[in-house]
Amino acid sequence: MGILPKSASAFGVTFSHMFKKVVTEEYPEKPVPTAPRYHGRHILNRHPDGLEKCIGCELCAWACPADAIYVSGADNTEEERFSPGERYAGDYQINYARCIFCGLCIEACPTRSLTMSNEYELARDDRRDLIFTKEQLLAPLLPGMEQPPHAMRLGGSEKDYYISGPENPGMSKGAEGRSVEDAPGAGSERRSGGHS
Amino acid sequence: MGVEEKLPAGILLTTVEKVVNWSRKASFWPATFGLACCAIEMMASGSARYDLGRFGMEVFRATPRQADLMIVAGRVSQKMAPVLRQIYDQMPEPKWVLSMGVCASSGGMFNNYAIVQGVDHIVPVDMYLPGCPPRPEMLMDAILKLHDKVMHEALGDKRREIIAAEDKPLVPVGSMPSSYKFNKAKAAKWRDAVAEGTEEQLRITEWMAEREALRTGGAGKKGKR
Numbered sequence: 100m101g102i103l104p105k106s107a108s109a110f111g112v113t114f115s116h117m118f119k120k121v122v123t124e125e126y127p128e129k130p131v132p133t134a135p136r137y138h139g140r141h142i143l144n145r146h147p148d149g150l151e152k153c154i155g156c157e158l159c160a161w162a163c164p165a166d167a168i169y170v171s172g173a174d175n176t177e178e179e180r181f182s183p184g185e186r187y188a189g190d191y192q193i194n195y196a197r198c199i200f201c202g203l204c205i206e207a208c209p210t211r212s213l214t215m216s217n218e219y220e221l222a223r224d225d226r227r228d229l230i231f232t233k234e235q236l237l238a239p240l241l242p243g244m245e246q247p248p249h250a251m252r253l254g255g256s257e258k259d260y261y262i263s264g265p266e267n268p269g270m271s272k273g274a275e276g277r278s279v280e281d282a283p284g285a286g287s288e289r290r291s292g293g294h295s
Numbered sequence: 296m297g298v299e300e301k302l303p304a305g306i307l308l309t310t311v312e313k314v315v316n317w318s319r320k321a322s323f324w325p326a327t328f329g330l331a332c333c334a335i336e337m338m339a340s341g342s343a344r345y346d347l348g349r350f351g352m353e354v355f356r357a358t359p360r361q362a363d364l365m366i367v368a369g370r371v372s373q374k375m376a377p378v379l380r381q382i383y384d385q386m387p388e389p390k391w392v393l394s395m396g397v398c399a400s401s402g403g404m405f406n407n408y409a410i411v412q413g414v415d416h417i418v419p420v421d422m423y424l425p426g427c428p429p430r431p432e433m434l435m436d437a438i439l440k441l442h443d444k445v446m447h448e449a450l451g452d453k454r455r456e457i458i459a460a461e462d463k464p465l466v467p468v469g470s471m472p473s474s475y476k477f478n479k480a481k482a483a484k485w486r487d488a489v490a491e492g493t494e495e496q497l498r499i500t501e502w503m504a505e506r507e508a509l510r511t512g513g514a515g516k517k518g519k520r
Contacts, residue, residue, distance in 0.1 A: 123346045126435050127477040132509055133430075142499055165397070165404035196401035196413075199427035216502050220472030222424040222437035224444065226401065226415070228470070229425055231495070239496035 132217070138200040139217040141193055143236045146260055148252035149244030151181050151237065152212035155188040159204035159213055167197035168204060179248040184257035191233040196226050210261070312450035319363065319389065320445040322351040323438070326362030326386065328379070331369025333396035333428040340431040350438065359385040364441070365418070366434075370398035371411040383418045391421045391445070393437055396428050403427060422469070439476070440469040465489055472498070 124131045133139070144152045155172025173189030181187035204213055223229055240246060253259050329337055341347045341355060356362040359382045371379055383392065394414050397403035400423045402412035414420060421444060424437040447468045449455035466489050475481040481501070488497040 122344050123349070124344060124432075126345065126432050127439055127473040130432065130474045132505065135506070135509075140498075166406065194401070195397075195425040196423060197397055197403055198425065199397055199404050201427075216499055217506070218498050218502055219426065219430060219433050220436045220474060221426070222422055222433065222440055224422050224440070224469050226413070226423055229400070229423060235495040237496075239493070239500050 133219070135217075137217045137219075138202050138215050139219045140195070140215070140221060140231070141204070141236055142214050142216050142238050143188075143191065143233065144212050144214060144238050145240070145244055146183065146253065147243060149240055149249070150183055150247050150251065150260075151187055152210045153188040153191065154182055154184055154210055154212070155186040155191075156209065158207040158209060162203040162207035163198075164201065164203060165197040165199050167194045167199075168192070169194070177250075180250060181247045183251050183253075183260040188233060191236060193231045193236060195221055195229040195231060308450060308454060312448075312454060313446075315450060316446050316448055319448075320442040323364050323391075323442070323445070324354055324356050324362050325352055325364045325366050325393075326359045326382065327355045327357055328365050328382065329368045330371060330375065331396075331398065333368035333399070336428045336431055337366055337368045337395065337434060340434045345431040345435065347435070347438075350435075350442070352438070359383075360387060362386055363389065364391045364393060364438075366393045366395050367399045367414045367418075367420075368395040368428075370396075370403065370405055371414050371417070372409050373411060376411050376417050379414065380417050389448075391441060392418050393422045393424060393441060394420045395424045395434060395437070397425050398427075400425060436473040439473040440471075443471075443476070444469040 146152055153170075155170055157170045157172065160166075160168040160170045169190070169192040170188050171190040172186045175181060175185060175187055200215070202215065205215055208214075221229070245252075251257075251260070329335075339345060341353055347353050352364070359365070363386070365383060365386060367379065383390070392414070394400045398405060398410065399414050400420075402410050404427075406412070411417065422437050422441045424433060426433050429437075447458075449458050466486055471482065471485055475485045484497060484501075485494060488494040
């Protein structure tokens with residue numbers, strides 16, 4: 100750099116960036132996918148026949164450090180059945196103005212009913228719109244699912260849904276991103292193996 | 296305020312309104328009001344990877360007198376509240392407030408005596424952004440939704456009355472997620488879903504499809520991260 104003065108040679112750094120790859124993400128037009136386990140907005144999953152997985156146990160609400168979840172359970176009847184078993188969530192709300200996306204509710208959920216998606220575009224101009232109701236949180240009906248209330252299609256008791264159902268090892272297709280085949284414990288040994 | 300109050304609201308005013316709103320949103324200077332961890336994400340949004348300069352707002356003004364937008368980033372303590380209000384009062388009109396993160400929006404997980412339970416107790420908030428802290432994309436999404444609101448702002452009282460008398464748009468102003476708004480096919484889907492009231496289900500369906508495509512198709516190009 101003998102010829103050039105120091106002040107001019109510094110522009111070489113700037114100039115060299117002309118040939119480097121652009122690091123900027125063009126967010127609104129081409130959003131870069133998040134990490135697969137990014138904590139985004141929640142989903143209330145369904146069983147493969149469309150019944151809700153949530154049993155209204157309120158463990159998520161108890162686990163929530165920000166008190167963002169409100170659950171009020173209700174009783175299933177034979178005429179009006181929303182989930183296998185006795186209870187379902189009559190009302191389910193998540194207040195995204197409080198939720199800190201820590202995932203403790205997901206860990207607490209005993210039926211893997213509540214999971215998280217990678218969706219993050221949640222800003223609204225009204226605080227009331229940030230309270231998501233059960234209708235907003237419920238997963239869409241996939242092919243083969245039917246809008247509850249309806250009778251249990253996968254077996255006579257809730258055990259068919261949770262433990263002995265070979266084609267339903269407690270995972271919903273799609274919403275949790277895994278098909279039934281590659282879900283852990285869905286292999287043949289589990290099918291034949293004794294669940295006591 | 297000025298002469299626009301006395302003029303009849305014809306083509307002249309609507310066009311002027313569009314130009315004024317466009318120029319306001321295209322150089323939307325934020326005041327630095329970083330209070331906690333959200334401020335780190337706010338700074339990241341100004342950096343090269345996310346680059347708020349693309350929207351004409353890379354200059355975080357250190358003085359409120361040059362700022363149009365106050366991004367309240369972080370939890371506001373009771374002691375900070377009068378300071379926040381004073382900074383807001385020092386900003387020239389027109390001004391907007393974006394409450395970034397759950398602490399600013401509602402107090403978040405700090406439901407105690409030290410933290411203001413939402414900055415809308417102190418200043419009028421135009422956009423609430425949840426997240427703890429929100430990632431830079433979320434901040435950009437909130438800013439773009441706020442741009443949408445600025446673009447639909449009325450110039451003067453007369454125009455405000457006219458707009459209030461018109462039918463409300465199907466998709467409320469500033470409610471469509473930015474990745475949908477800036478993609479024509481997805482925006483059309485979103486409008487259809489809003490008509491049916493299933494926009495949140497659409498979001499999950501789209502996300503499931505995107506993730507499926509990532510898992511099956513792009514094993515090689517999976518990792519930007």
